[in-house]
Amino acid sequence: MEDKPISTVYELVSQAHANIQQAFHDIDPVVSVNTQLRKQGIPADVMTIDCLKTGKRILLVFHDAQPDSVSYQFCLKDKDPFDEFESIALTSVTMQQLYDWMVLNFSKVN
Numbered sequence: 001m002e003d004k005p006i007s008t009v010y011e012l013v014s015q016a017h018a019n020i021q022q023a024f025h026d027i028d029p030v031v032s033v034n035t036q037l038r039k040q041g042i043p044a045d046v047m048t049i050d051c052l053k054t055g056k057r058i059l060l061v062f063h064d065a066q067p068d069s070v071s072y073q074f075c076l077k078d079k080d081p082f083d084e085f086e087s088i089a090l091t092s093v094t095m096q097q098l099y100d101w102m103v104l105n106f107s108k109v110n
Helices: 005-023 094-107
Strands: 030-034 044-050 058-061 069-074 086-089
Touching: 005 030, 005 058, 005 094, 044 094, 058 094, 069 094
Parallel strands: none
Antiparallel strands: 030 044, 044 058, 058 069, 069 086
């Protein structure tokens, strides 16, 4: 990955993932990066953090036109995301924030 916001967040997610695996034996997130939107003419990259046990997903979208923010949504991995996303400043995306999101969303089944 190039030096882009998604690369920075990927490093943070990797750290959060390692911490999750140490603290929670029943949560094993799967992280992936997808650049397929670019092939469809959309200048954005997507990162997904999935929990196979609960079927939940954290979806992060990195738009080229908004390099200082990240759009995100908590959704289900087997359903299309909603049209509306929340937005967070890239500087607010920390390892702890990502860790907290994973714990909050993946530790409960509903």
